[in-house]
Amino acid sequence: MTMQTITPFKFVSVLSCFLLIFSAQAAERQQPKLGYWLTAISKPMPAPDFTLGDMDAKKFSIKDYRGKVILLNFWATWCPPCRREMPSMERLHQKFKGKDFIVLAANQMEEVDHVFAYTGELEVDPTFTILFDKDSNVSRAYGVLGLPTTYLIDKKGNIRFRAIGGREFDHPEVEKQILQLMQE
Amino acid sequence: MPTKIVNSQPIKIIFLCLLCAQIQAAEVTIHKNNESGLLTWSSKDDGFSIELIQLIPDFVRAVYGKHGLPADEVERIAGYCVFGSIIQNTSRQQMSYRVSDWRYVDKNGKAYPVKTKAQWLEEWRKVGITFAWTLLPESGDFGIGDWQQGFTTIQLDRNEKFDLIYTWTLDGIKHQGKIENMSCAPADLSTNLTTQ
Numbered sequence: 001m002t003m004q005t006i007t008p009f010k011f012v013s014v015l016s017c018f019l020l021i022f023s024a025q026a027a028e029r030q031q032p033k034l035g036y037w038l039t040a041i042s043k044p045m046p047a048p049d050f051t052l053g054d055m056d057a058k059k060f061s062i063k064d065y066r067g068k069v070i071l072l073n074f075w076a077t078w079c080p081p082c083r084r085e086m087p088s089m090e091r092l093h094q095k096f097k098g099k100d101f102i103v104l105a106a107n108q109m110e111e112v113d114h115v116f117a118y119t120g121e122l123e124v125d126p127t128f129t130i131l132f133d134k135d136s137n138v139s140r141a142y143g144v145l146g147l148p149t150t151y152l153i154d155k156k157g158n159i160r161f162r163a164i165g166g167r168e169f170d171h172p173e174v175e176k177q178i179l180q181l182m183q184e
Numbered sequence: 185m186p187t188k189i190v191n192s193q194p195i196k197i198i199f200l201c202l203l204c205a206q207i208q209a210a211e212v213t214i215h216k217n218n219e220s221g222l223l224t225w226s227s228k229d230d231g232f233s234i235e236l237i238q239l240i241p242d243f244v245r246a247v248y249g250k251h252g253l254p255a256d257e258v259e260r261i262a263g264y265c266v267f268g269s270i271i272q273n274t275s276r277q278q279m280s281y282r283v284s285d286w287r288y289v290d291k292n293g294k295a296y297p298v299k300t301k302a303q304w305l306e307e308w309r310k311v312g313i314t315f316a317w318t319l320l321p322e323s324g325d326f327g328i329g330d331w332q333q334g335f336t337t338i339q340l341d342r343n344e345k346f347d348l349i350y351t352w353t354l355d356g357i358k359h360q361g362k363i364e365n366m367s368c369a370p371a372d373l374s375t376n377l378t379t380q
Binding site: 031032035036037038039076078079080081108109135136145146147162163164165166167 | 270324327334
């Protein structure tokens with residue numbers, strides 16, 4: 001079978017079939033448990049500036065959030081741990097709503113319509129800000145090698161903690177680290 | 185080494201990895217998926233775990249076709265022996281790995297470097313592909329609880345068995361592990377199911 005001979009309908013069918021098979025396999029083979037440990041950056045560095053659009057093309061610039069603690073998450077819809085950690089990001093967002101804290105989730109290289117449809121399938125509808133890093137320039141600037149990767153940025157705009165791989169972001173230990181940064 | 189795989193029953197094999205700088209006890213588990221017949225190798229070493237899941241070419245085609253890679257590039261990567269891989273820092277220390285240090289050894293004992301994500305991206309960049317995800321990152325400096333997943337590609341005949349030799353560094357000490365007698369996924373699932 002070559003790609004040249006696949007019609008769009010056949011392609012979607014093949015993809016759906018395999019996603020089904022491999023979802024079943026993934027369910028059978030347990031993925032690593034989502035942890036709660038964020039690694040402290042030994043030499044905090046300034047978070048690179050960026051401006052990205054959200055679902056409504058509204059522009060968000062990270063420098064507009066000086067004075068807030070930022071949880072900056074790099075993710076994609078095809079990434080299983082990204083999906084698994086999203087509900088905990090939403091719970092965290094709800095818990096710290098109105099405080100000096102914001103969740104920014106920078107999607108990598110996907111279309112707004114596709115991400116919009118995806119969020120509708122999640123067990124919890126995300127209400128935090130989803131941004132679109134369409135050419136992955138921002139993730140490159142942050143040195144992201146794999147998804148998901150998450151940074152905790154302090155009120156002065158310095159990267160203080162990092163997590164590679166999925167996490168339970170509303171775990172008390174993570175909340176403690178966020179509160180610690182909020183109180184600085 | 186296992187000579188037989190019991191359907192749906194994980195097989196635990198304990199072997200000593202004598203190739204390491206220090207003698208390293210590694211626990212390798214092989215799991216066979218009941219429905220697809222595909223195999224997963226899991227190895228737990230000192231502070232490091234790795235899991236490699238066979239992926240059939242049509243799955244690889246579907247993934248990269250969906251991400252808009254040109255048909256010839258989709259076919260090229262689907263022609264490799266592709267594994268879904270999960271790497272985890274299971275220690276309470278800093279752990280790092282470099283895929284460029286990893287090797288696979290064919291049946292004749294010849295060792296080859298594992299192709300890195302950086303090498304794939306360089307080749308893709310030359311043909312105008314900007315997509316840069318899904319492959320296992322070529323390196324990682326993992327803190328406590330960090331883990332990563334992505335595809336690992338091996339260039340061997342689909343029917344050929346091989347050993348994978350991988351390394352990682354924990355607290356400044358380089359370690360080496362080995363998974364023996366690995367195999368690629370079959371060309372398609374029907375082949376796999378009829379040979380069970």
